[in-house]
Amino acid sequence: MRILVLSALYPPDSRGGAENSAANLTRWLAGQGHEMAVLTTAASRDEELHGVEQDGVRIWRLRTPHVYPLREAPHAARWKKPIWHAQDHVDPRNRRAVARVLDAFRPDFVNIHFIQGIGYNALSEIAARHLPTLFVLHDLGLACMRMSMFRKDASCKAQCIGCRASSFYKAGLIRRFERIGFCSPSRANLTALAALFPIGRYPHTSIPNPNFYPLPQGERAPSDRLRLLYVGRLHRSKGVEGLLDVAATLAETQHFSLTIVGDGPEGERLRRRYGDAEWLHFLGHVPESEVGDLMHDADLLCVPSIWRENWPGVAVRALEMGLPVLGSRIGGLPELIDPGVTGDLVEPGDRAAWIEALRRVLVDPAEVARWRRNAEALRGRFDQNRLGERMLAFMATIAGHPVAVQNRAEQALDAG
Template sequence: MAAKTQEEQRFGEMVDGMKIWSLYMPRPYPIFKQGHVEKTYSKPLWHLQDHFDPRNPSLVAPILDAFKPDFCNVHYLTGLGHNVLEEIGKRDIPVMYVMPDMALSCSKLTMFVDGKTCEKQCLTCKLSARSKRKGIRATRRIGFCAPSRANLERNARFQPLADYPTAHILNANKYPTPTMARSPSETVRFIYAGRLESAKGVDVLLSAAEMLKADFDFTVKVVGSGAAEPDLRARFDHHDWIDFTGHVPLQQAIDTIAGSDMLCIPSIWMENSPGVVIQALGMSVPVIGSDVGGIPELVRHDENGLLAQPGDVESWREALHAVLSDRARLTRFQTNAANRASEFDQDYLGAKYLAFMDEIRNFTPASSAQGNLADTSRNAASTAHAS
């Protein structure tokens, strides 16, 4: 993994029973400072180094030789260098490439620009994807896993994933247990939890809620911080039924969600598989979510929540109204959410990962099979000629 400073580098040290290597990569700034860079030339230079710097594989190669892994789980190569995949391929180490975002196909990781999802790649993303494709092709046994089908299918439009094993498996994250339970309330308690950015569509949720407040008793708690927070506060903070908490510790966020009646995720971009949705459903808190990306794979419309059109205030007003005007429906959503909690169990998901890793380990690429067949034919012909 990448180290924050040169002093924090580790070379095979035992930490909690595991050997750890942590490298400070040659970059204008460490990955941990992304988004806080003042020099404009630093970012493009950083990305060029992340794709092509020959020091990336040369730094990782000695670690591969020292540790001699039987299997490699690649979760996030950004910051270590995408060209290290070729070094793994040289050693024929089987690889599970987990795709938490669109990094294989987009240099910005999101394929979302100016408030819209990109339908095709720009020149920069094409060049980036071509470089990454070289690493894919250099790895004989590789498989691709994404926490959402939408993410898997979209990456497959721009990369040759169909030639390799693929799987849709949710992240096997372990979340803190809530320390409080939901208490009965006549007031319906909606909550948003996450970053406050324009792509998250929080303004859509709050605008829709404004249209209903005169007729229904409810509150909306907004948990999180981000670039859009000042604008959101300026527009909506005068309402006494809206509570902006700012950033809070994880345990407090978990407890706040657990004590709410319904989570709202109004994203307008293609969310992969939002962890906050999994947390909520696992705590029997149903969800109103945008019908985009991986959200509809978690939220089953009119079963454990509702789906609304991303960016559409009227669609979100209708979804909120459907819950506020029918408390029996809300109760049914909560019961159904509880019944699906086992689907997010860490051991259940871990078993699916292990099965997929075994599939990758035993994978024979079509080109390799053809090559082996050709070798067999040539050997047979040579034997016949000798006879």
């Protein structure tokens, strides 16, 4: 097949798991013999690419008409954001840009990962060409313009007026498709979105992202203290400040280290508040190739999110390496962590519960060692080839291939 991938951010221009997962699936599909192309965004005209082949994939990287490029969204002036979202919904230039790429590549199938930033109204162009489409649900973007249903340090209890109007508009666009299906890496995200958006009318399933995580080589470095690790954006929704507060309290009586990998809007403030602690190391942004080495030498990954995480790739990667995970009991994390076996789950934002959970493992590091052995024994749960085959089977179902292929697709889905 000729498959066009839409991902508004795409490596090397990325800031999260959605775009990394888009790249992983694109490369895997290319490796299976499919002809792949990617439509993504550029921060300036100078960065644009028009069908340039990179590593066997044709890349269209376009500067969209938005008032600021998506890369600058975290730092954009607040007054610009309503303009940006209005453009993302209705600016006719979005549709024309996508039409030019469709004309140039002529795909048989479209795979949407992250269309906010390319323009939701571009969905009309795809639908008008009767192209079968897989919409991967990395977030709650169809129900929330922030994509997270999280605002002012808490999950939203309901859609605001703006998000309701946006969601109604997006549902109208989706109705134009003859063949479209939705896939979420976690059942929790699928359920949360189904309560807010009519995906139940279309084929939908839960398949973990078919990502490839190379295993580090060599022996783990020894340590005389428990090594805690956090990897991710430094944003309020991630609960990083709560983790640092808990760690600071425990550091008064316990011996351990905490390494913070990543950056974000909270980075500078958190470094000012905690950066001189002897037990703490801020590494900032680290290349993806080096994250595995840091995990290899860690004893426990902490994922203290207070928003409904979908399917955090950092936790998947850790478990595939045999690194136990202590995470919040929220979103898709309970689908990943087996409490008392490969880590543990703690109520999100519950300071006392996090102190108690971390104190237990600091006092009894043998518990963490047992979790590690269990996680190592379960390696392969998220094998890229197996998950990729399931994704292809679901794509075949959407495309309406002959009955024999559909039956194979259904069997693959049932097997998962």
